[in-house]
Amino acid sequence: MTANQIMFILFSVMIVTFSILTVTSRKILRAAVYLLFVLVSTSGLYFMLNYQFLAAIQLTLYAGGIVVLIIFSILLTSHISQKFESIEWKKSFFTALAVIGGAIVTIVTILDHRFAASKQAAAEVNMRFIGKSLLWTGFEGYALPFEVISVLLIAAMVAAIVIAKKSGPSGSDSQTLKK
Amino acid sequence: MNTGIPIQYFLILATIMFFTGIYGFLTRRNLITILMSTELILNSVNINFMAFNRYLFPHKLDGMFFSLFIIAVAAAEAAVAISIIINIYRRFTTINVEDVDEMKY
Amino acid sequence: MINFSYSIWLLLIPLMMFFILGLAGHKLGPRLSGLLGTSGLAIITMLSFIIAYSYFFGTPKNGEGFKAIIAYNITWLQLIDNLHIDIGVLLDPISVMMLIVVSTVSFMVHIYSLGYMKGERGYERFFAFLSLFTFSMLGLVVAPNIFQMYIFWELVGISSYLLIGFYYQKPSAVAASKKAFIVTRFADLGFLIGILILSFYTKTFDFITLTDPSGPAIAKTGGATFMGLSVITWSMIFVYMGGVGKSAMFPFHIWLPDAMEGPTPVSALIHAATMVVAGVYLVARLFPVYVMASPQALHIIAYVGAFSSLFAAVIACTQTDIKRVLAYSTMSQIGYMMLALGVSGYGGHNGLGFMASMFHLFTHAMFKALLFLGAGAIIHAVHSNFMTDMGGLRKYLPITHITFLIACLSIAGVPLFAGFFSKDEILAAAFEHNKFLFAVEYAVAGLTAFYMFRLYFSIFWGKETQYHHTPHEAPLTMTIPLIILALGAALTGFIPFNKLVTSDGLPFESHLDWGVAVPSVIIGLLGITVAWAMYSKSSNLPDRVASAFRLGYKWAYNKFYMDELYLFITKKIIFRYISEPVAWFDRHIVDGTMNAIATVTQVTSFRIRKFQSGQIQQYAFVYISGVIFLVILLVYIWR
Numbered sequence: 001m002t003a004n005q006i007m008f009i010l011f012s013v014m015i016v017t018f019s020i021l022t023v024t025s026r027k028i029l030r031a032a033v034y035l036l037f038v039l040v041s042t043s044g045l046y047f048m049l050n051y052q053f054l055a056a057i058q059l060t061l062y063a064g065g066i067v068v069l070i071i072f073s074i075l076l077t078s079h080i081s082q083k084f085e086s087i088e089w090k091k092s093f094f095t096a097l098a099v100i101g102g103a104i105v106t107i108v109t110i111l112d113h114r115f116a117a118s119k120q121a122a123a124e125v126n127m128r129f130i131g132k133s134l135l136w137t138g139f140e141g142y143a144l145p146f147e148v149i150s151v152l153l154i155a156a157m158v159a160a161i162v163i164a165k166k167s168g169p170s171g172s173d174s175q176t177l178k179k
Numbered sequence: 180m181n182t183g184i185p186i187q188y189f190l191i192l193a194t195i196m197f198f199t200g201i202y203g204f205l206t207r208r209n210l211i212t213i214l215m216s217t218e219l220i221l222n223s224v225n226i227n228f229m230a231f232n233r234y235l236f237p238h239k240l241d242g243m244f245f246s247l248f249i250i251a252v253a254a255a256e257a258a259v260a261i262s263i264i265i266n267i268y269r270r271f272t273t274i275n276v277e278d279v280d281e282m283k284y
Numbered sequence: 285m286i287n288f289s290y291s292i293w294l295l296l297i298p299l300m301m302f303f304i305l306g307l308a309g310h311k312l313g314p315r316l317s318g319l320l321g322t323s324g325l326a327i328i329t330m331l332s333f334i335i336a337y338s339y340f341f342g343t344p345k346n347g348e349g350f351k352a353i354i355a356y357n358i359t360w361l362q363l364i365d366n367l368h369i370d371i372g373v374l375l376d377p378i379s380v381m382m383l384i385v386v387s388t389v390s391f392m393v394h395i396y397s398l399g400y401m402k403g404e405r406g407y408e409r410f411f412a413f414l415s416l417f418t419f420s421m422l423g424l425v426v427a428p429n430i431f432q433m434y435i436f437w438e439l440v441g442i443s444s445y446l447l448i449g450f451y452y453q454k455p456s457a458v459a460a461s462k463k464a465f466i467v468t469r470f471a472d473l474g475f476l477i478g479i480l481i482l483s484f485y486t487k488t489f490d491f492i493t494l495t496d497p498s499g500p501a502i503a504k505t506g507g508a509t510f511m512g513l514s515v516i517t518w519s520m521i522f523v524y525m526g527g528v529g530k531s532a533m534f535p536f537h538i539w540l541p542d543a544m545e546g547p548t549p550v551s552a553l554i555h556a557a558t559m560v561v562a563g564v565y566l567v568a569r570l571f572p573v574y575v576m577a578s579p580q581a582l583h584i585i586a587y588v589g590a591f592s593s594l595f596a597a598v599i600a601c602t603q604t605d606i607k608r609v610l611a612y613s614t615m616s617q618i619g620y621m622m623l624a625l626g627v628s629g630y631g632g633h634n635g636l637g638f639m640a641s642m643f644h645l646f647t648h649a650m651f652k653a654l655l656f657l658g659a660g661a662i663i664h665a666v667h668s669n670f671m672t673d674m675g676g677l678r679k680y681l682p683i684t685h686i687t688f689l690i691a692c693l694s695i696a697g698v699p700l701f702a703g704f705f706s707k708d709e710i711l712a713a714a715f716e717h718n719k720f721l722f723a724v725e726y727a728v729a730g731l732t733a734f735y736m737f738r739l740y741f742s743i744f745w746g747k748e749t750q751y752h753h754t755p756h757e758a759p760l761t762m763t764i765p766l767i768i769l770a771l772g773a774a775l776t777g778f779i780p781f782n783k784l785v786t787s788d789g790l791p792f793e794s795h796l797d798w799g800v801a802v803p804s805v806i807i808g809l810l811g812i813t814v815a816w817a818m819y820s821k822s823s824n825l826p827d828r829v830a831s832a833f834r835l836g837y838k839w840a841y842n843k844f845y846m847d848e849l850y851l852f853i854t855k856k857i858i859f860r861y862i863s864e865p866v867a868w869f870d871r872h873i874v875d876g877t878m879n880a881i882a883t884v885t886q887v888t889s890f891r892i893r894k895f896q897s898g899q900i901q902q903y904a905f906v907y908i909s910g911v912i913f914l915v916i917l918l919v920y921i922w923r
Contacts, residue, residue, distance in 0.1 A: 002183045012192045019196050023203025023216055035215045038196075042222055045189075049233045054243055058225075061250050066218065066257045073261045074211055077268045087206050095205045095905065102912040103198040109919065110190045115235060117186070122237035133240065142244050149251045156255035164262035166269075205905050280898030 007048055014041040026084045032071050039063045050122075053130055189230035196223035210264045210274040214257065221253045288355035291335055291373045294383070294426065297324050298419035302412050309408025318401075321411035322394040325387070325418065332380075332387040339380045340784055350789040352376035352492050354428055367487055374428035374491060377785040378568050378642055382425040385649045386558050388772070390418045392765035393553040396657050399761035400549055400664060410450060410547070417443035421558050425565065429489040430479055430523075433566070437475065437526065440562065441468050444554050448546040460542035467539040471529020478522030485515050495572040502576045517578035524567060524585060531563025531618045534592040538846055540615055544607040548660030551607060556614050556656050557649040564621045564645055571638055571787060575630040586626025590721045593619025595844070597731035601738065602830075602841040605669045606659050609739050610652070613695070616728060617648050623725065624710040627717035628787065635787030636794060637717070640709030643781040647702035650772035651694040657769065658688040661762055662743060665755035671739065675746040680755040683763045685744050687770040692740045694773040696733035697808045702777035704805070705796075709781075711804055712797040729804050733811030741819035 015038055022034040039062045046055035074080075123129075137143045196219055203216030225246045232242025268274050301324040309317045339350070357372030394414060401410055420439035427433035442465075449461030483489055486499075493499045510518055527533075532540035543555050554560070567574060567585060574582045593616040600612035621641045628637025661684045666674055678685045694703035707729065714722040757763065783791040818825045830837045839845070 004183050008184050008188065012188070015192060016195055016199075019199040019219055022219065023199055023207065023212070028209060028212060031212055031215060035218060038219065039222060042226060045226060046229060049229055051229060051233075051243055054229070054246055057247065057250055061254055062218075062222070066254060069257055069261060070211060070215060070218075073264060076265060077211065077274050078209070084209065087208075092206050095202055098905070098909045098912060099198045099202045099205075102201070102908070102915075103194055105912060105916055105920075106194045106198075107191050110187055110194065115186050118235055118237055120236075120238040122233075123240060125240065125243070130240070130243075133244065140239070140241075145244070145248055149248055153251065153255050156259050160258045160262035163259070164265050201908060205901050205908070276900055283896055283898030 004048065007044070011041045011044045011048070014038075015045075026086065027080075028074050028078055028082070028084070029071070029080050032067060032074060035070070036063055036067045039067065051125060053125060053127065186230055186234040189226060189234075193223040193226040193230070196226070208275050208277055210267065210276055210279075211261075213276065214260050214264070217260075218253060218257070221249060225249055288335065288339070288353055288373070288375055291331070291375065291426070292356045294328055294331055294335075294373070294387075294422050295419060297328055298415045298422065300324075301415035302419060305408055305412035305415060309412055312408065314407035317408040317411050318394075318398050321415055322391075322398060324415065325391045325394045328418070328422070329387040329391040332383040335375065336380045336384050339375055340377075350377045350784075354492070355426075357428060367483065367489070369431045369489060370429055371432055372428045373426040375426065377789060378565065379425050381642060381646060381785050382565060383422065385646055386418070386421050386425060389557040389649055389653045389769075390414070390421075390553055392653065392657070392769055393549045396552075396660070396762050396765040397547075397549045399759045400660055401547065404547075406450065410447075413443055413446045413450070414550075414553070417447065417554060417559075421562075424562060428491055430482070430491065430494070430570075431489045433569070434472075434475065434479055437530070437562065437566075438472065440554075440559050441465060441472065441530070444468075444543070444559055447550040447554060448543045450547055450550065451545070454545070456542075457545040460539075460545040464539040464543045467536055468529040471536050472526050474522045474524075474529075475526025478519045478524075478526065481515055481519035481522065485519070491569060495570065497572060497576065502573060513580055514578065516573065517581050520570065520574055520578040520581040521584060523570065524563075524581060527563030527566045528588065529563070530566075531560050531622070532592075532615050533563065533588050533619065533622060534595055535846070537592065537596070537615050538850060541608045541611045541843070544605070544611050548607070548656060548663060551611070552653045552656030552660065555611065556652040560614060560618060561621065561645050561649070564618060564625065564641060567622070567625050568638065568642060571625065571628075572630060574625075575628070575787075582626050584626075586623050586718065586721060589619045589622025589624075589626055590724045591619070592616070593623065593728045594724055594731075595619075597728045597735065598840050599843050600735040601731060602837055604671050606662070606671050606674075606739060606743065607656070607669055609671075609735060610655055610659060613655075613732065613736065614652055616732065617644070617652065617695070620707070620710055620725065620728070621645055621648070623721060624713055627714050627721065631788045632790065632792045633794065635792070636709060637713035638787040639781050639785060639794070640706060640713050642785045643709055643779075644703075644706035646779070646781070647694065647706045647773070647776050650769055650776055651691040651703055654687060654691040654766060654769035654773050655695070657762070657766055658684050658691065661758040661766065662688075664758055664762070666751065671742045673749065674743045675749040676744070677755060678744040681744075681757050683757060683766060687766040688740060688744070690770045691773050692736045694777075695736050696812060697729060697804055698812075699801075699805055700777070702773055702775065704801075705777035706781075708796060708801045708804065709794070712794075712800045715797070715800050726804065726807055730807040730811040733808040734815050737812045737815035738819050741815055745820045747821075 018034045018037040018041070022031050022038060025031040025034060039058065043055040043058035043063065046052075046058060133140065134142050134146050200216045200219030200223065203219065204213055207213050207216060228242040228246045228249070232240070236242070264274055267279060271279055273279075301321055305312070305317050305321055312320065339353075353375045355373040355375050357370050359368050360371045361369040363369065394411070397410065397414070401407055404410065417440065420436050420443055423436035424433055424440055427436060445461045445465040448464050449457050451457045479489075482494070486494060488494060488499075496502070513521075529536040540555060540560065544551050546555070574585070596612040596615035596619065600609050600616065603609045603612065621644050624637040624641035624644065626637070628635055628641070630638075661681065662674065662677065663669060665677070665681055665684075668674070690701070694701040697704045697707045711722065711725055711729070714725055782794045786792060818829065842848075
């Protein structure tokens with residue numbers, strides 16, 4: 001058993017366990033923390049696959065940004081000590097049935113398929129190359145998706161501000177307009 | 180690249196994570212936990228991308244860039260979703276998805 | 285050759301007037317609109333007289349007679365290479381003559397209406413409709429092809445409908461306008477079928493080509509036949525059906541008496557002088573085709589005309605509503621014209637009937653318009669339509685009295701008045717052709733004299749009736765047209781029609797046939813005398829006569845129950861056995877299907893609306909299980 005395999009088993013056990021805990025935990029803050037563990041483990045997988053840059057992004061953006069955002073919103077909307085009432089068994093049973101069925105179908109499909117491994121030499125993943133590709137307009141350049149994502153982020157930001165802005169039934173929108 | 184681990188293992192892992200996310204999406208009542216389930220789903224997709232990239236097309240970086248973009252989209256989605264959730268909380272004073280059912284017959 | 289292209293203004297001016305008065309009438313106000321409409325008509329009348337003068341006397345003849353002139357023509361619809369529909373102006377003797385009739389009578393009626401309609405609601409609307417009618421009638425008259433004629437024919441019908449229903453708040457007027465429209469519509473269907481058959485076999489709409497003796501309509505008669513008659517004959521019978529409807533011949537006459545619900549000037553213009561003679565004009569227009577290609581159709585025309593004239597004359601003797609008497613009289617006189625056409629031949633002296641018919645059309649327009657306008661003046665003074673409410677009016681309405689008398693003398697055929705000449709020509713033509721029809725027309729001549737003078741005596745003589753207020757003479761705008769038309773009714777008989785309006789355009793010699801004229805005058809005078817004896821003084825003689833012929837009187841008084849017959853056929857037979865099953869089918873099968881679809885949809889919607897629970901997770905669950913199911917189905921089971 002190589003070190004790689006040990007690490008993979010470790011990460012996958014963590015991912016599976018914490019995923020399940022994330023969706024079943026009855027305390028919301030704990031669920032958020034379990035999600036954080038899942039994301040960290042995933043970044044570990046990326047390190048293992050030699051994608052250091054992406055792993056770093058995963059850590060900073062996902063584990064750092066999104067999870068913090070989620071925790072903030074939890075603090076804004078819920079009592080931390082509050083426990084969810086348990087899910088009625090009928091709902092969880094049928095959902096679990098469908099989900100397990102889907103998982104089995106997918107796994108069977110995956111195992112059924114023969115993946116032809118590439119013999120080609122791996123490309124070097126360094127920061128210079130990633131930065132060039134992101135701004136490159138030629139072959140295998142990603143300037144256009146990059147720009148689209150930037151616009152999307154702007155739009156999302158504006159949307160988030162507009163939606164979350166206080167607008168009660170008294171019509172404070174019109175008041176802001178008057179100002 | 181020889182990591183000693185078949186690609187199928189990565190895919191099965193991603194599948195389990197994906198369906199766990201779906202389970203949470205379907206059973207959770209709290210909107211924020213639903214959002215967390217969505218993050219799980221997106222993350223599993225990212226693992227898939229990376230595994231495919233590394234095993235099948237190691238000379239290219241398409242999968243990695245797509246993962247990058249998915250992370251960006253996930254961030255944007257999380258921001259908008261949370262602002263919606265907060266708005267809903269203001270209007271209904273709850274974020275229980277079963278109580279937010281005005282758009283019915 | 286004189287250029288007649290300015291004649292298109294005959295159509296453009298009234299059309300313009302219609303739009304101006306119709307759209308801006310309420311802005312202009314009644315006074316200005318009336319004057320505008322009337323002055324437009326004055327221009328048209330002047331134009332018509334100029335055209336008539338230069339056509340009849342300005343063109344060199346070279347012994348060829350009068351030729352048809354296409355004064356203006358544009359191709360409107362190019363159907364196929366050699367079949368196209370044009371809009372244009374055709375001038376030939378009968379259309380020029382009709383121009384005079386239409387524009388003169390219309391002008392007189394316009395002037396008359398200025399006074400008669402004063403203070404009515406919708407004064408501007410009235411003049412707008414009159415302009416529309418004038419436009420349509422002139423377009424009909426100058427139509428160079430049968431399709432344009434059909435279009436204007438329908439326009440005339442529309443304007444007639446609008447004007448009969450002018451008092452649209454009066455239910456009887458509305459009913460009358462609908463009746464007129466539907467009955468003529470029915471007849472026009474025949475006209476359209478006739479046009480389609482005719483154009484299908486001759487490949488042309490053009491009147492000049494159609495009436496050309498070597499043209500397709502006449503030369504190719506030997507072609508297809510149907511039930512023993514050639515297709516041309518069938519088409520001409522169908523075309524004549526349209527004429528029957530418009531000219532109120534039996535059996536489509538039922539709309540004409542009811543049409544008297546319209547304002548009296550309208551009755552004078554449309555239902556006496558111009559529109560109702562459109563049927564006669566139509567037959568005259570296609571006369572060469574009738575004579576050479578379909579003599580059987582011509583026989584039908586003669587007999588229908590004779591029967592209608594007798595039928596209407598008998599009814600007219602019993603009616604008490606003066607406008608209805610005049611309406612039946614109109615029907616009777618148009619019967620005369622139809623008969624004259626029916627007994628006519630083509631060319632030279634054979635064409636006497638044609639000439640007589642046109643002659644009578646002309647004089648009839650004058651004296652019948654005069655009679656109606658006179659009746660309008662009387663109604664204006666007395667505020668009643670019924671001759672039982674009148675009597676001794678000669679002292680109060682001197683001008684109306686004199687002019688009415690002239691018109692009565694004219695229609696009764698008293699010598700030297702216009703009606704005498706034209707009626708005599710008709711009788712002479714009938715005498716040469718068919719002795720039976722001639723005898724019928726003699727009887728009708730006597731009846732005509734009788735009922736006209738019954739009308740005259742009971743209005744102007746007879747018993748002295750007490751009026752609520754003293755009747756007074758109509759204003760000047762109403763009496764001037766009466767006087768002008770009285771001149772026409774008295775003098776137009778001296779126009780030498782045999783030199784001007786003939787079947788083939790060539791003049792021929794005709795003179796009074798004293799053998800025919802003297803007996804007809806005697807019969808006419810006899811009718812007048814009888815009427816004088818019965819009605820000039822208040823007596824119970826009319827009642828005694830009526831009771832002596834009780835059954836016949838009752839039948840004639842009820843118009844031989846024609847309306848009831850129509851009602852019976854429509855209500856009891858068509859409605860009961862055709863419309864009601866159709867309505868039942870519509871209500872139960874067609875509507876039922878629709879209702880069933882709606883009900884099923886509604887019930888299903890109510891059943892399944894619970895699916896729309898508003899629970900997002902339920903939707904997502906269904907979606908995801910659906911996806912999984914489809915994957916299993918498509919990837920593993922059904923590959």
